[in-house]
Amino acid sequence: MINRRQLLASSAAVAAATSMPRAFAATYDLVIKGGRVIDPSLGLDAVRDVAIARGKIAAVAENIAGDAADTIDAHGKIVTAGLIDIHVHAGRSKDGPPMLLQDGVTGWVDAGSGGADNIDHVAAIARGAPQIGRALVNIARTGVTSGGELMDINAANVDLARGAVLRNRDIVVGIKARLSNNVAGTNDLEALRRAQAVAEPLGIPVMIHIGQSYSPLRAILPLLKRGDIVTHMYAPAPNGILDDNGRLIADVAAARRRGVLFDFGNGVLDHFNWDSIERATKQGFWPDTFSTDWNTQSRTTGVVDFPNIMSKFLMLGMPLAQAVACATVNAARVFPAFDDRGTLNVGAPADVAILELREGAFEFLDNYKGTRTGHQRLFPIASVFAGKRTPPRA
Numbered sequence: 331m332i333n334r335r336q337l338l339a340s341s342a343a344v345a346a347a348t349s350m351p352r353a354f355a356a357t358y359d360l361v362i363k364g365g366r367v368i369d370p371s372l373g374l375d376a377v378r379d380v381a382i383a384r385g386k387i388a389a390v391a392e393n394i395a396g397d398a399a400d401t402i403d404a405h406g407k408i409v410t411a412g413l414i415d416i417h418v419h420a421g422r423s424k425d426g427p428p429m430l431l432q433d434g435v436t437g438w439v440d441a442g443s444g445g446a447d448n449i450d451h452v453a454a455i456a457r458g459a460p461q462i463g464r465a466l467v468n469i470a471r472t473g474v475t476s477g478g479e480l481m482d483i484n485a486a487n488v489d490l491a492r493g494a495v496l497r498n499r500d501i502v503v504g505i506k507a508r509l510s511n512n513v514a515g516t517n518d519l520e521a522l523r524r525a526q527a528v529a530e531p532l533g534i535p536v537m538i539h540i541g542q543s544y545s546p547l548r549a550i551l552p553l554l555k556r557g558d559i560v561t562h563m564y565a566p567a568p569n570g571i572l573d574d575n576g577r578l579i580a581d582v583a584a585a586r587r588r589g590v591l592f593d594f595g596n597g598v599l600d601h602f603n604w605d606s607i608e609r610a611t612k613q614g615f616w617p618d619t620f621s622t623d624w625n626t627q628s629r630t631t632g633v634v635d636f637p638n639i640m641s642k643f644l645m646l647g648m649p650l651a652q653a654v655a656c657a658t659v660n661a662a663r664v665f666p667a668f669d670d671r672g673t674l675n676v677g678a679p680a681d682v683a684i685l686e687l688r689e690g691a692f693e694f695l696d697n698y699k700g701t702r703t704g705h706q707r708l709f710p711i712a713s714v715f716a717g718k719r720t721p722p723r724a
């Protein structure tokens with residue numbers, strides 16, 4: 331197969347050979363000029379150009395010379411690796427993934443929309459996505475249901491869930507179990523054991539959704555292995571990460587020490603309030619990763635978009651570079667599918683988010699109609715996936 335660069339090169343050769351005016355043969359396919367490049371994987375926070383060729387990062391340097399087929403003027407903007415959102419529900423409809431790409435999200439994981447009965451539909455959406463889409467299989471064969479997919483423990487069928495993983499190995503990267511009382515009732519621990527019975531032999535992680543569960547975290551967390559993920563980490567009581575006095579419970583700190591990962595998971599209902607998040611972060615308990623729990627309705631809820639979630643943590647006092655890390659390299663490290671992403675290192679796939687950090691008064695929402703006003707908000711400006719720029723959001 332001949333690619334576009336080879337084509338350009340050969341047309342240039344023809345032009346030279348026939349003494350015609352020289353055809354345009356660019357050094358780079360795209361150069362993003364003059365943005366503030368923040369890449370925690372490289373320890374970089376400086377004004378740089380980012381050059382892209384053949385879908386990869388070709389150079390990150392000051393004033394890159396050499397002509398480009400296309401340029402983006404990023405002066406006054408922030409340039410990061412493409413954002414990776416590890417808890418979304420973008421696999422429900424084919425409209426979701428293009429919307430996420432406009433928000434700067436170049437990689438996503440659908441977290442349990444589908445179980446054994448319907449994961450093939452989610453996987454098909456992921457395969458057709460304009461960026462990297464992956465999925466967690468819900469341990470309940472129905473996937474997420476409004477009545478609570480684990481109320482009948484027979485829905486958590488290990489053989490069916492294993493089959494669902496094995497026939498979608500290109501897309502499925504883990505297992506999801508929602509453990510809240512209104513999802514699992516008294517079945518939370520047994521559902522998690524069954525999730526591990528699928529995940530452990532396959533060497534893939536389990537993501538659990540915590541908060542308002544029947545069992546306390548001191549019973550739940552020991553069932554997690556290194557690399558497993560706790561989402562909705564700041565879910566209020568009962569059975570959140572804080573004790574009755576608002577102190578981080580020892581089991582949570584111990585779980586983090588042995589490699590269990592903690593993910594924000596904004597969502598809409600019951601997943602965090604300002605009090606729980608402020609108490610936990612004041613004790614130094616920050617997320618490893620952000621995530622939105624996004625769906626196609628999210629632009630009109632407290633989620634809005636991934637940069638909005640990043641902005642909530644800026645308001646809470648997280649340094650910008652750390653917020654970028656939670657949205658890029660940290661997320662890339664959770665799943666091997668994102669191994670070479672979340673970075674602008676030379677040679678990496680050219681997935682880039684261009685954001686704008688605006689100053690002003692911005693209102694942010696928790697899941698209980700609580701508002702806080704921050705003075706900075708990141709906005710998505712443009713996205714590049716595998717070297718190709720995406721039309722901006724209308």
Ligand SMILES: [Zn+2]
Nearest residue numbers: 417418441623
């Ligand atoms: Zn979710």
